[in-house]
Amino acid sequence: MELISLLKGIISLLVILILSPLFVGLVNKLKAIFTGRIGAPLLQPYYDLKRLFRKETINSTNSSFISVVSPVINLVTVVVAAAMLPIGFARPIISFEGDIILFAYMLGLARFFQILAAMDIGSSFEGMGAAREATFAVFAEPIFFFTIGSIAFINGLTSIYDIYHSIRLDNVSYLVFIIVCSISVFFLAITECSRMPVDDPNTHLELTMIHEVMILDNSGIDLFLYQYSSYLKLFIYAILETSFFYPFGVRSYTVGVVIFVVVITILSIALSISETITSRFKMKNIPQYLLFATAIGILNLLIYTFTK
Amino acid sequence: MDLLFYALTIQIFSIIAIAILQDNRKASIAAHLLLITGLILGFAVSFSTLVFSNLSSQSFSAFGIPNELFRFDALGLFFLCIVQLVAIPTTIYSYSYLKHYLDEGKSIRSNLVFYAILLISTQMVVIANHAVLFLVCWEMMSTSAYLGMVFEKEKREVQKGAFYYLVISHVVVFLLYIFFFLLHHQTNSWLFSDFHISPESGNLFIALYILSLIAFGMKAGFMPFHFWLPRAHPIAPTVFSAFLSGIIIKSGIYGILRTFQFLNPTPEWLGWLVLVVSMISAIFGVWYALAQHDIKKLLAYHSVENIGIIGIGIGIGFIGSAYQSIPIQMLGFGGALLHTLNHAIFKSLLFIGSGVIYKNLGTRNIELMGGIVHRGKYFVMLFLIGSIAISGIPPFNGFISEFIIYNGFFTTAKELKNYYPLLMLISAVGLAFVGGLAVACFTKINSIMFLGSERKEVKHFHVSIYEYLSLGIFALLCVVIGFYPQPFIGIVNKVLNHGFVPGNSASELLKINWFFISLIFMTVLSGVLLFYFWKSIVQKKYGSRVSAAWGCGYGGLTPRMQYTASSYADELNEISQTVLVYHKKMKVPEGVFPIEGAFESHSDDLVDSKILLPIFRNISSLICRINFLSYTDIRYYIAFILIIISIYSLIAFLWN
Numbered sequence: 001m002e003l004i005s006l007l008k009g010i011i012s013l014l015v016i017l018i019l020s021p022l023f024v025g026l027v028n029k030l031k032a033i034f035t036g037r038i039g040a041p042l043l044q045p046y047y048d049l050k051r052l053f054r055k056e057t058i059n060s061t062n063s064s065f066i067s068v069v070s071p072v073i074n075l076v077t078v079v080v081a082a083a084m085l086p087i088g089f090a091r092p093i094i095s096f097e098g099d100i101i102l103f104a105y106m107l108g109l110a111r112f113f114q115i116l117a118a119m120d121i122g123s124s125f126e127g128m129g130a131a132r133e134a135t136f137a138v139f140a141e142p143i144f145f146f147t148i149g150s151i152a153f154i155n156g157l158t159s160i161y162d163i164y165h166s167i168r169l170d171n172v173s174y175l176v177f178i179i180v181c182s183i184s185v186f187f188l189a190i191t192e193c194s195r196m197p198v199d200d201p202n203t204h205l206e207l208t209m210i211h212e213v214m215i216l217d218n219s220g221i222d223l224f225l226y227q228y229s230s231y232l233k234l235f236i237y238a239i240l241e242t243s244f245f246y247p248f249g250v251r252s253y254t255v256g257v258v259i260f261v262v263v264i265t266i267l268s269i270a271l272s273i274s275e276t277i278t279s280r281f282k283m284k285n286i287p288q289y290l291l292f293a294t295a296i297g298i299l300n301l302l303i304y305t306f307t308k
Numbered sequence: 309m310d311l312l313f314y315a316l317t318i319q320i321f322s323i324i325a326i327a328i329l330q331d332n333r334k335a336s337i338a339a340h341l342l343l344i345t346g347l348i349l350g351f352a353v354s355f356s357t358l359v360f361s362n363l364s365s366q367s368f369s370a371f372g373i374p375n376e377l378f379r380f381d382a383l384g385l386f387f388l389c390i391v392q393l394v395a396i397p398t399t400i401y402s403y404s405y406l407k408h409y410l411d412e413g414k415s416i417r418s419n420l421v422f423y424a425i426l427l428i429s430t431q432m433v434v435i436a437n438h439a440v441l442f443l444v445c446w447e448m449m450s451t452s453a454y455l456g457m458v459f460e461k462e463k464r465e466v467q468k469g470a471f472y473y474l475v476i477s478h479v480v481v482f483l484l485y486i487f488f489f490l491l492h493h494q495t496n497s498w499l500f501s502d503f504h505i506s507p508e509s510g511n512l513f514i515a516l517y518i519l520s521l522i523a524f525g526m527k528a529g530f531m532p533f534h535f536w537l538p539r540a541h542p543i544a545p546t547v548f549s550a551f552l553s554g555i556i557i558k559s560g561i562y563g564i565l566r567t568f569q570f571l572n573p574t575p576e577w578l579g580w581l582v583l584v585v586s587m588i589s590a591i592f593g594v595w596y597a598l599a600q601h602d603i604k605k606l607l608a609y610h611s612v613e614n615i616g617i618i619g620i621g622i623g624i625g626f627i628g629s630a631y632q633s634i635p636i637q638m639l640g641f642g643g644a645l646l647h648t649l650n651h652a653i654f655k656s657l658l659f660i661g662s663g664v665i666y667k668n669l670g671t672r673n674i675e676l677m678g679g680i681v682h683r684g685k686y687f688v689m690l691f692l693i694g695s696i697a698i699s700g701i702p703p704f705n706g707f708i709s710e711f712i713i714y715n716g717f718f719t720t721a722k723e724l725k726n727y728y729p730l731l732m733l734i735s736a737v738g739l740a741f742v743g744g745l746a747v748a749c750f751t752k753i754n755s756i757m758f759l760g761s762e763r764k765e766v767k768h769f770h771v772s773i774y775e776y777l778s779l780g781i782f783a784l785l786c787v788v789i790g791f792y793p794q795p796f797i798g799i800v801n802k803v804l805n806h807g808f809v810p811g812n813s814a815s816e817l818l819k820i821n822w823f824f825i826s827l828i829f830m831t832v833l834s835g836v837l838l839f840y841f842w843k844s845i846v847q848k849k850y851g852s853r854v855s856a857a858w859g860c861g862y863g864g865l866t867p868r869m870q871y872t873a874s875s876y877a878d879e880l881n882e883i884s885q886t887v888l889v890y891h892k893k894m895k896v897p898e899g900v901f902p903i904e905g906a907f908e909s910h911s912d913d914l915v916d917s918k919i920l921l922p923i924f925r926n927i928s929s930l931i932c933r934i935n936f937l938s939y940t941d942i943r944y945y946i947a948f949i950l951i952i953i954s955i956y957s958l959i960a961f962l963w964n
Contacts (some may be wrong), residue, residue: 054850056851057850059853061856064682064685064688064758079835080835098711105743108744122761127870130876131878134748134876135748138880140744141740145737146733146737149736156718225843283879
């Protein structure tokens with residue numbers, strides 16, 4: 001039994017590692033279809049990664065050891081965070097009391113080095129991106145706690161795996177709570193993964209972007225690692241989102257996997273629709289957008305606490 | 309325990325050595341050697357006592373004579389260990405720091421003497437058992453810190469900043485007198501071990517608590533009493549600012565924890581009071597820090613933040629005490645104690661690092677720095693370890709203590725039910741918010757100071773072996789506590805079991821899966837190393853080179869065109885304009901051929917400039933009103949004193 005659950009955990013991690021570029025490809029493809037284009041092939045992110053892998057690495061003349069280690073730290077920490085997430089109802093490889101905090105802080109470590117590496121280039125473009133990333137991260141962090149964290153506090157659970165399991169559809173107020181939470185997390189995912197309307201993953205215009213500008217001067221294997229970890233990050237947030245859609249009372253692995261696939265697909269559609277119909281916000285408005293998501297989370301939590 | 313007194317005596321000999329030896333250099337070497345020997349011996353004794361003895365016996369004898377002046381209980385020993393542990397590398401640094409002044413031909417004797425007195429008195433403060441002895445040592449500690457602080461006394465800002473510290477320490481001592489007299493009045497004893505008052509004594513209990521929280525809170529630098537920190541730290545010599553931030557403000561925490569031992573269980577509202585004040589200190593401390601450009605001032609505000617985090621732990625502990633819940637108390641106080649140790653370590657590291665930078669660059673303004681990484685790679689690595697640790701990011705020690713505090717939130721929510729989950733969630737969000745701001749702040753200073761190219765030409769950048777040694781010890785401690793926290797958690801657990809939460813063996817602290825956490829950290833480390841080698845192999849195969857950063861095709865980029873600290877923090881500062889009193893002055897270049905433009909941003913402290921300073925001004929104007937009583941002749945004053953004394957004695961006589 002132990003071995004099987006470990007095996008399932010490893011499979012979950014492998015699924016995340018292998019399928020994350022596919023998710024990005026799916027979103028991009030759907031987006032192209034909605035805007036009336038044929039779009040790049042579904043597997044384009046894989047081709048991109050392959051191409052980047054074989055390119056020469058160029059570093060800025062100003063760069064130091066930070067630029068060298070940062071892509072690696074980024075990837076490793078994101079992979080460790082990914083190893084804390086269950087797919088289906090399988091226990092993830094890393095699962096212990098309090099891992100929700102470690103999850104948030106692991107992504108914090110990735111961000112810390114990403115920002116430093118951006119500033120390491122010594123150019124104003126990267127500086128802008130880094131400053132924005134640092135600013136928006138400050139407002140994004142509370143959203144995570146007001147959504148996933150609130151379930152943890154309400155149910156007295158501190159492991160992401162247990163939190164997933166605790167979600168049950170027993171009354172209407174809980175259902176409403178979960179649905180609004182999932183919307184909040186969607187907002188969070190958009191910010192953290194630099195998607196529209198916060199950030200445009202397709203442009204390189206320095207005035208309008210956050211994540212892309214930070215890796216503007218990177219190339220070759222460095223860019224490969226950054227891109228891959230950003231794909232992973234998007235997929236991680238997609239999995240967080242799926243956590244809200246398990247309230248069916250069925251606890252079998254197959255059902256869990258089916259729900260996972262369905263939710264991921266729905267999510268990619270939702271993401272591509274939202275990216276099609278919205279345009280980018282002004283930079284000034286992004287904190288407001290994030291505070292709005294936080295406010296939803298707080299209100300939702302208050303309503304739930306007082307109607308219980 | 310005799311050995312501990314030998315250790316203190318060795319340290320006292322250092323003062324004698326300074327007095328005897330004529331040659332400045334020899335005096336410096338001898339004094340530092342004696343201090344370090346004494347400290348290492350003392351640390352060995354106190355640490356082994358804390359770890360190996362059962363700590364149950366409260367009585368103590370020195371040289372065979374029973375003695376009640378000192379006591380070696382768990383809390384005192386824990387703080388003694390922190391003081392000695394942090395003092396060793398600081399003293400090593402002190403040698404290198406003073407050598408720099410010796411080369412300039414400045415006399416360092418007084419500074420060294422005050423440093424030695426500061427060290428000895430701080431060690432005595434935490435082991436004193438007699439209230440009067442405590443107050444004497446406390447006063448010695450405060451005064452010697454002040455005297456050390458005014459090393460460069462010819463500078464105006466030094467006089468001003470140090471004066472704030474002097475005033476605040478005397479207000480603290482004044483309040484402490486009242487506190488201990490009241491305690492003595494109630495218990496008829498001067499000994500800490502006899503002080504115990506239960507909440508049944510009503511108003512007195514509350515009054516004592518408030519008195520203690522204000523007095524020790526001032527020393528610790530909780531908001532709104534934080535104003536002396538950003539004033540005193542930047543002007544003090546680095547050794548003193550490191551010690552001030554690492555240890556002396558912790559004596560406030562020590563005092564609050566002692567008060568808890570005297571006065572428990574606490575009422576619940578007091579826990580909430582501490583929690584809310586600490587939360588405000590943490591959030592605004594780090595926010596003010598973000599707006600600073602003076603590296604030492606910035607670190608001083610970070611001390612306010614970290615004191616806030618420690619206070620959050622204490623607040624949780626108080627709430628746990630109100631509900632008589634052992635797990636909550638363990639996690640709350642445990643987090644606070646470990647964070648006290650951790651903060652002492654990484655803040656000393658950062659302050660000493662800033663001192664090294666100041667020595668080499670001659671400026672504390674981070675806007676003028678840059679590119680240091682190309683001069684001293686290893687120095688930057690050590691500073692970076694401290695920065696990551698203070699931001700509470702894994703895998704270093706800051707994360708471990710914050711993790712315990714988060715667990716405290718979870719446990720409080722679970723144990724107390726009702727509306728507690730909501731309140732604890734909000735507290736957790738507050739802590740996460742602080743973490744996010746700390747990341748923003750420390751990425752700012754690390755990237756602006758170290759990365760990119762040099763904004764102001766660096767003539768030479770030299771880090772001496774002593775500086776490396778002291779920074780290295782601190783960084784090593786950060787790493788060790790981060791990767792292998794079990795023994796440290798064990799010590800904290802032992803301290804809590806003796807004197808805080810008695811009779812509890814299965815501790816919540818030990819229940820946390822520390823093994824798994826250190827395993828994950830090791831995985832991260834080995835993963836990073838593995839991928840690093842993989843990456844270098846791939847790079848070898850497909851090539852790598854160095855080229856100029858992209859500048860829209862413009863080749864003449866200068867260091868001044870890099871991103872600055874003000875622009876980095878601008879967006880966050882804009883949002884909190886009112887609180888930060890943040891204003892900008894801009895002169896936009898105009899016309900087809902713009903000639904000049906200027907930009908200036910400035911931020912102030914709301915509590916400071918809008919609340920406290922006006923109050924002080926009013927008080928001083930009020931006091932000026934009684935100026936008519938001032939005379940040039942000292943005999944008038946003696947007459948005043950005599951009149952007052954006779955009035956007092958008359959009242960006392962009639963009272964009886």
